[in-house]
Each structure stands twice: as C-alpha cells, then as structure tokens.
Amino acid sequence: xxxxxxxxxxxxxxxxxxxxxxxxxxxxxxxxxxxxxxxxxxxxxxxxxxxxxxxxxxxxxxxxxxxxxxxxxxxxxxxxxxxxxxxxxxxxxxxxxxxxxxxxxxxxxxxxxxxxxxxxxxxxxxxxxxxxxxxxxxxxxxxxxxxxxxxxxxxxxxxxxxxxxxxxxxxxxxxxxxxxxxxxxxxxxxxxxxxxxxxxxxxxxxxxxxxxxxxxxxxxxxxxxxxxx
Amino acid sequence: xxxxxxxxxxxxxxxxxxxxxxxxxxxxxxxxxxxxxxxxxxxxxxxxxxxxxxxxxxxxxxxxxxxxxxxxxxxxxxxxxxxxxxxxxxxxxxxxxxxxxxx
Numbered sequence: 001x002x003x004x005x006x007x008x009x010x011x012x013x014x015x016x017x018x019x020x021x022x023x024x025x026x027x028x029x030x031x032x033x034x035x036x037x038x039x040x041x042x043x044x045x046x047x048x049x050x051x052x053x054x055x056x057x058x059x060x061x062x063x064x065x066x067x068x069x070x071x072x073x074x075x076x077x078x079x080x081x082x083x084x085x086x087x088x089x090x091x092x093x094x095x096x097x098x099x100x101x102x103x104x105x106x107x108x109x110x111x112x113x114x115x116x117x118x119x120x121x122x123x124x125x126x127x128x129x130x131x132x133x134x135x136x137x138x139x140x141x142x143x144x145x146x147x148x149x150x151x152x153x154x155x156x157x158x159x160x161x162x163x164x165x166x167x168x169x170x171x172x173x174x175x176x177x178x179x180x181x182x183x184x185x186x187x188x189x190x191x192x193x194x195x196x197x198x199x200x201x202x203x204x205x206x207x208x209x210x211x212x213x214x215x216x217x218x219x220x221x222x223x224x225x226x227x228x229x
Numbered sequence: 230x231x232x233x234x235x236x237x238x239x240x241x242x243x244x245x246x247x248x249x250x251x252x253x254x255x256x257x258x259x260x261x262x263x264x265x266x267x268x269x270x271x272x273x274x275x276x277x278x279x280x281x282x283x284x285x286x287x288x289x290x291x292x293x294x295x296x297x298x299x300x301x302x303x304x305x306x307x308x309x310x311x312x313x314x315x316x317x318x319x320x321x322x323x324x325x326x327x328x329x330x331x332x
Contacts, residue, residue, distance in 0.1 A: 095251030
C-alpha cells in the first residue's frame with residue numbers, strides 16, 4: 001500500500017506537532033466541558049475518583065454526559081450504557097473512514113483508531129476520503145489531556161465553581177464545526193449532502209434517542225454512490 | 230456506587246469497540262472509488278448534523294437560545310473572512326452576552 005501511495009506522491013501529513021497545535025483551541029473548550037462533567041458527577045454522588053477514572057477510560061464527553069445523567073435520573077446500568085452507545089455510534093462510520101489511513105496491524109490500527117474524536121477527525125480529513133494520520137493523533141493528545149484535567153478540577157472543586165456555560169465557551173464546538181463545514185462545501189454534491197444530513201438530523205431529534213440523529217445524518221453521504229453530478 | 234463503576238466499565242468497553250471496529254474489520258484494505266466518494270461526503274453530513282445538534286437542540290427538544298445567536302454571529306464573521314480565532318471569539322462573546330442579558 002505504501003508503494004502505491006508513493007507512486008502518486010505520498011499525501012502530505014502535517015505531523016504530530018502541527019496536529020497538537022491545531023488541537024489546542026479545542027483543548028481550551030474541552031477543559032471547560034471536563035470541569036462541567038466533574039461537577040455534574042460529583043453532584044450525582046460519584047465522589048472524586050470515579051469521575052476522573054471515567055474520563056480517563058471512556059475518553060468521550062458526549063457519552064459520559066449521557067450515561068451520567070441517565071444514572072442520575074434513576075435509570076439502570078443497561079439504559080445508561082445503551083444511551084452512551086447511541087451517542088457514540090457515529091464513531092463507527094468515522095472509524096471506517098479513517099481505517100485505510102492508519103498504520104500497521106489490525107490491532108495497532110484499532111488502537112490508533114482510539115484517537116478519533118470529532119474535532120481531530122474533521123481537522124485531519126483531507127476531503128478526498130483519506131486522513132492525515134499523525135496530525136489526527138497529535139490533535140487528540142491535548143484534547144484528551146484537557147478532558148481528564150478538567151474533570152479532575154471539576155470533581156475536586158465541586159460546587160465551588162461558577163457555571164462554565166455562563167462564559168459561552170460551549171459554543172466553541174459548533175462554531176468550529178461550522179468553520180470546518182464551510183471548507184467541506186466544495187461542490188453541489190457536498191452542499192446537497194450537507195443539507196440532506198442536516199434535515200435528517202433535525203427531523204429525528206424529537207423522536208430518536210440523543211446521538212442517533214447524528215449517525216442517521218451519515219446516510220446522506222450515500223448520495224456519493226451516484227457519482228459526481 | 231457499584232452501578233456507577235459498572236456503567237463506567239461498560240461505557241469504556243463500548244466506546245473502545247465502536248472506535249476499533251472499523252480499523253479491525255478493514256485492516257489495511259483500501260476502499261474502492263465509490264466507497265471512497267461516500268467516505269469523503271461523510272464530513273459535510275456529520276459536521277452539519279453536529280453544528281445543528283450542538284446549536285438548536287437540548288436532549289430531544291429543538292430549542293432556540295443564546296447558542297444560536299453565538300453560532301450565527303460566528304457564521305457572519307466567517308463570511309466576512311475573519312480569522313478563525315476571531316470568529317470563535319465572536320461566538321463565545323455573543324453567547325455569553327445574550328445569556329447575561331437574558332438571565
């Protein structure tokens with residue numbers, strides 16, 4: 001595979017360091033999210049250690065918020081886990097997408113695939129179906145560190161902190177995704193896919209469990225089977 | 230507390246499996262041209278959905294609040310070709326301001 005790639009000129013990969021720098025703005029927002037999770041879990045009676053361990057082994061904000069709030073509302077272990085699976089189901093198509101860009105054995109690729117988080121996946125996406133492998137991993141490192149650190153701060157400080165949402169930092173993610181989206185709208189087909197994906201997601205929100213609308217939006221990409229317009 | 234630890238373990242396992250599945254199944258196989266085209270189009274579909282879900286929904290409800298003002302302001306800044314960090318600053322400041330005024 002490497003020889004085939006080098007014949008066409010090895011695609012550029014900006015590398016781990018550039019990835020880490022690109023991931024920094026997200027790391028700032030992630031600290032805030034992590035603090036929110038730590039505070040929430042502490043309020044739900046998780047103590048100090050469990051929220052930190054949770055962030056260190058799950059590494060996924062949306063899934064952790066979903067599971068914690070369901071447990072907090074009196075739901076069972078099965079319901080909480082299922083909600084987290086729904087919320088994170090988008091990592092299945094995202095993992096399929098990055099797989100050919102990763103390196104080494106299947107096991108190593110599976111481990112490298114753990115570096116997939118929304119922002120890194122979008123930043124490392126070349127737009128032709130391939131990904132910058134080391135840039136993606138580099139972009140994830142500061143975000144995961146920030147996630148665990150933020151959780152620790154939130155769990156330890158508990159209710160002594162101001163509401164982080166009042167600072168407006170929670171809109172960094174959608175605003176950044178909007179900027180990345182603007183770069184993806186290259187032709188009529190990608191615009192059509194974006195519009196269709198948005199319609200699918202919004203129309204499912206009232207009916208489907210959280211997470212499912214985003215996964216279902218992926219179906220819009222099947223317009224690509226029709227070839228370029 | 231047993232429930233909490235059990236949930237943490239199961240959710241960790243589920244998240245690992247979801248991210249590992251694609252690379253485990255595909256290995257080093259490259260996708261065909263049609264599948265590659267579909268993969269390339271995943272980004273606009275997913276990003277649009279993430280923007281909308283993070284901006285105008287809360288749980289299973291569609292809501293209009295300060296987040297929409299913030300993201301819309303960032304969109305205007307981007308249309309005016311503002312640098313990315315400026316656009317993000319506009320989003321954060323607008324959201325915080327609207328929350329302050331409406332609280």
